[in-house]
Amino acid sequence: xxxxxxxxxxxxxxxxxxxxxxxxxxxxxxxxxxxxxxxxxxxxxxxxxxxxxxxxxxxxxxxxxxxxxxxxxxxxxxxxxxxxxxxxxxxxxxxxxxxxxxxxxxxxxxxxxxxxxxxxxxxxxxxxxxxxxxxxxxxxxxxxxxxxxxxxxxxxxxxxxxxxxxxxxxxxxxxxxxxxxxxxxxxxxxxxxxxxxxxxxxxxxxxxxxxxxxxxxxxxxxxxxxxxxxxxxxxxxxxxxxxxxxxxxxxxxxxxxxxxxxxxxxxxxxxxxxxxxxxxxxxxxxxxxxxxxxxxxxxxxxxxxxxxxxxxxxxxxxxxxx
Numbered sequence: 001x002x003x004x005x006x007x008x009x010x011x012x013x014x015x016x017x018x019x020x021x022x023x024x025x026x027x028x029x030x031x032x033x034x035x036x037x038x039x040x041x042x043x044x045x046x047x048x049x050x051x052x053x054x055x056x057x058x059x060x061x062x063x064x065x066x067x068x069x070x071x072x073x074x075x076x077x078x079x080x081x082x083x084x085x086x087x088x089x090x091x092x093x094x095x096x097x098x099x100x101x102x103x104x105x106x107x108x109x110x111x112x113x114x115x116x117x118x119x120x121x122x123x124x125x126x127x128x129x130x131x132x133x134x135x136x137x138x139x140x141x142x143x144x145x146x147x148x149x150x151x152x153x154x155x156x157x158x159x160x161x162x163x164x165x166x167x168x169x170x171x172x173x174x175x176x177x178x179x180x181x182x183x184x185x186x187x188x189x190x191x192x193x194x195x196x197x198x199x200x201x202x203x204x205x206x207x208x209x210x211x212x213x214x215x216x217x218x219x220x221x222x223x224x225x226x227x228x229x230x231x232x233x234x235x236x237x238x239x240x241x242x243x244x245x246x247x248x249x250x251x252x253x254x255x256x257x258x259x260x261x262x263x264x265x266x267x268x269x270x271x272x273x274x275x276x277x278x279x280x281x282x283x284x285x286x287x288x289x290x291x292x293x294x295x296x297x298x299x300x301x302x303x304x305x306x307x308x309x310x311x312x313x314x315x316x317x318x319x320x321x322x
Contacts, residue, residue: 007028011029021281022278025279027277040287041277041279041280042278042290045094049206050159050204051269052079052268053192054228055195055200057228066199069266070129073115075269078117079269081271084169085272092275093271097109126173129142139176140174147175149170149199150199151163152180152182152196152197153200154181203274216230228268232267241254284305286301286304
């Protein structure tokens with residue numbers, strides 16, 4: 001097994017026949033893999049999803065633009081997520097809204113706003129927040145300030161391409177973006193946890209249980225992964241009550257409350273659910289890969305895989321010789 005953080009190096013390794021199985025083909029490089037003559041591609045819908053976090057921490061910068069819910073919702077309407085998936089990820093993603101996967105029992109589409117690309121809503125919401133767009137100016141302005149936000153992203157091929165596409169889309173509605181790509185994972189986590197951003201791209205792998213306390217509670221602002229700094233008491237209390245209750249029917253009311261608060265404040269915009277593609281050399285014999293929900297699913301038929309064989313003619317002795 002080889003563990004490579006560079007997607008291009010992984011592709012080079014496959015081309016050099018040093019690697020026969022790619023557990024996660026980069027969506028950005030999918031056309032390059034598909035052009036390889038001796039590769040088999042297996043695709044599965046997976047649990048991880050990518051979201052755009054908004055910094056809501058008013059203690060650092062009280063006048064931060066993303067402190068305004070109108071600005072956050074304007075950005076949500078300004079992003080064409082379908083174009084992000086199709087144009088940047090070669091279709092390897094499924095757009096949905098809210099913090100719960102659609103196949104979770106806690107998901108309720110009636111409680112979640114569906115953010116489709118809408119320039120009319122963008123204008124109304126930015127104007128509501130005081131960010132007008134003077135004629136001839138590249139960015140929206142409020143008083144003497146320009147609407148320029150810092151977008152933090154980990155410097156992988158996928159996130160880099162996503163961040164660049166988001167930057168381009170926001171520029172079309174008068175929002176400037178300073179793109180901060182970080183190649184060191186520990187440094188990226190440090191910048192997330194100290195909230196050194198206005199917007200941030202983050203991948204989330206939710207558990208099968210809809211308990212999001214470690215992501216969105218008030219306690220998780222300090223000791224958890226509430227990197228947005230969303231400080232909502234009602235949502236936090238609902239999450240705490242939900243994890244202290246056993247019966248699904250009793251928990252549902254708490255998660256409905258959480259969803260309503262999440263939808264009203266929009267601390268993060270879900271961009272897409274991941275579709276994972278596995279690449280396998282056709283030189284690997286008797287190998288089949290089904291749906292890959294966990295890493296172990298890759299190797300369900302591993303015991304039967306092999307590389308080489310040859311036909312051998314065997315001269316069996318005649319019965320008389322025995």
